[in-house]
Amino acid sequence: MDNLAIECRQLTKRYDEQSVVNQVNLNVKREHIYGLLGRNGAGKTTIMKMILGLTAPTSGEVLIFGMPLQRNEKRLYPRIGALIEKPGFYPNLTGTENLEIFAKLRGTTQSDAVRKALDVVGLPYQDRKIFGQYSMGMKQRLGIANAILHDPELLILDEPTNGLDPIGIAEMRAFIHNMSAQFGKTILISSHILSEITLLADDIGILHNGILLEENTIAELEKKNRKYIQLEVSDAAKAVLTLEQDFSIKDYSVQDLHLLHVYDTSLDMGKINQALIQQGITIISAQRCNDTLEDYFRKVTGGEGIA
Ligand SMILES: Nc1ncnc2c1ncn2[C@@H]1O[C@H](COP(=O)(O)OP(=O)(O)OP(=O)(O)O)[C@@H](O)[C@H]1O
Ligand SMILES: [Mg+2]
Numbered sequence: 001m002d003n004l005a006i007e008c009r010q011l012t013k014r015y016d017e018q019s020v021v022n023q024v025n026l027n028v029k030r031e032h033i034y035g036l037l038g039r040n041g042a043g044k045t046t047i048m049k050m051i052l053g054l055t056a057p058t059s060g061e062v063l064i065f066g067m068p069l070q071r072n073e074k075r076l077y078p079r080i081g082a083l084i085e086k087p088g089f090y091p092n093l094t095g096t097e098n099l100e101i102f103a104k105l106r107g108t109t110q111s112d113a114v115r116k117a118l119d120v121v122g123l124p125y126q127d128r129k130i131f132g133q134y135s136m137g138m139k140q141r142l143g144i145a146n147a148i149l150h151d152p153e154l155l156i157l158d159e160p161t162n163g164l165d166p167i168g169i170a171e172m173r174a175f176i177h178n179m180s181a182q183f184g185k186t187i188l189i190s191s192h193i194l195s196e197i198t199l200l201a202d203d204i205g206i207l208h209n210g211i212l213l214e215e216n217t218i219a220e221l222e223k224k225n226r227k228y229i230q231l232e233v234s235d236a237a238k239a240v241l242t243l244e245q246d247f248s249i250k251d252y253s254v255q256d257l258h259l260l261h262v263y264d265t266s267l268d269m270g271k272i273n274q275a276l277i278q279q280g281i282t283i284i285s286a287q288r289c290n291d292t293l294e295d296y297f298r299k300v301t302g303g304e305g306i307a
Helices: 044-053 075-081 095-105 115-121 135-149 166-181 194-200 218-224 238-247 268-279 294-300
Strands: 004-015 016-029 033-038 059-064 081-084 153-159 186-191 203-208 213-215 228-233 252-254 259-262 284-289
Touching: 004 044, 004 186, 016 033, 016 044, 016 186, 016 203, 033 044, 033 194, 044 059, 044 186, 044 294, 075 081, 081 135, 095 115, 095 135, 095 238, 115 135, 115 284, 135 153, 166 186, 166 194, 186 194, 194 218, 194 294, 203 218, 203 294, 213 218, 213 268, 213 294, 218 294, 228 238, 238 259, 238 268, 268 284
Parallel strands: 016 213, 033 186, 033 203, 081 153, 153 186
Antiparallel strands: 004 016, 004 059, 203 213, 228 259, 228 284, 252 259
16 A cells, blocks of 8 residues: 555564564554564564565565555665664764765765754764763764755654663653654654553554554554443344434444443433333343553453553
């Protein structure tokens, strides 16, 4: 599909006999922020490395802007910027000097590319501090500046808030948001922190043990996790008619023949019960549910939490 910036088809990576990425179909829409969420060792970095051609898939393929990465690297790489693990900066050179080198290597033609990139991440231009003396947060910012040096359409950022203090995290979030909202960039970020992803991303992929368990919009996922009343009834289709006609309830979903989720939680259950009985519908059970995204994440990963 041509509205996809990244498409992974059955992407698989095995080390020895272990599948660390297993038949992943991941779809990043153009101009969206996609959050790849997974616990340590889930396979996030490995997927990103395959998307960047830094490690070869065991099987499956990666398409970027509709083109297979293989055979099209030369055309595609200038359109991608990445921050993945530790960029190899020279410790005895300043940030500006480091970026000047990367700009040359990449054949960046814009003369003020380095100054602009440093400006975006809030690092001083022509500062005398050498990279070896940078704080963790400054190193991370320089990594981002390096990723955006050539003004790529697609940014791939592996845990970009790693090592940042709370203010740094908020700034990084604002930066990513701005790159998307103002400049229309497509951004794939990874994180092991659910709240970080839900604050930023339009879409989310939940990765666990190398398997993409779910891919969805944040909006859909939040809808799944709204408060609702679960009604187990003898006939869901008939019950819905009563709810709509007698109570003007429209915000519900039919789960199966007997199960309904009603998202209006201020219902008068007594009245509803009465009305349903009058229609010959039996309520087998009614229960208020309040799943949070956090609960959901635990449920799908089968784990005890992620943050
Ligand atoms: N070169 C390698 N050789 C063998 N196993 C590897 C190699 N690289 C990664 N792995 C394994 O692949 C699995 C996934 O690793 P990966 O780094 O992709 O996870 P991750 O989701 O990025 O984790 P984290 O949140 O800790 O960064 C891990 O079990 C890891 O040990
Ligand atoms: Mg990683």
